[in-house]
Amino acid sequence: MKWILALWLAASASFANAIDIQPDTLYPRVELDTSMGKIVVELDRTRAPITVDNFLTYVVKGEYDNTVFHRIIPDFVVQGGGLDLKLEEKKEDKPIVNESGNGLSNAFGTIAMARENEPHSATRQFYFNVADNTKLNPSKRRWGYAVFGEVVEGADVLQAMALVPTENNAKLGWPDVPVTPVILKRATLLPRP
Secondary structure, X not given: OHHHHHHHXXXXXXXXXXXXXXXXXXXXXXXXXXXXXXXXXXXXXXXOHHHHHHHHHHHHOOOOOOEEEEEEEOOOEEEEEEEEOOOOEOOOOOOOOOOOOOOOOOOOOEEEEOOOOOOOOOOOOEEEEOOOOHHHXXXXXXXXXXXXXXXXXXXXXHHHHOOOOEEEEOOOOEEEEEOOOOEEEEEEEOOOO
16 A cells, blocks of 8 residues: 555656646747736747757746846847846756757747857757847858747837847856846746637
8 A cells, every 4th residue: 555655646746747838739839028028939849849848848947037138239139048137047957959950040030049159059048039140040061040939929029128238247257238137027838829
């Protein structure tokens, strides 16, 4: 009897730790509630399944809540997802495979994964294209940056974010950090349509 109870408790704990990233939804939507307004993105699991699942795992676990958009460059990108309100790096899961050759372009209003120079180094940071950044697309000679969705609501919010004043941040040693923090208060996976 104790063995059956232990097995049941283990199964229950495993079930409780499971997260629902809507694996059967091809185009899930996520609402990003920022300090400047709301943005809704529609993700494309048909073109970037690994990237979408990775992003949604961070969303559903609440890992993007109370983070900042730490890199904003007008006519280029608005980047966030990796630093908390104290500008300290948040824990990352393991890097994912780069899906930049999926046919989606780094066009205005798309969301893509940030990464290091190594092509398969994306973890949790993402960015919005606030221009048509075709130079971030892959070519025959180099990897690109994986686009995995697009803004479907709140493009005006994104455009306003792209214009906030920035500075060289002494703590981070980085340029293009907003003078007044732009906060991602909460990221929510929306119910299935």
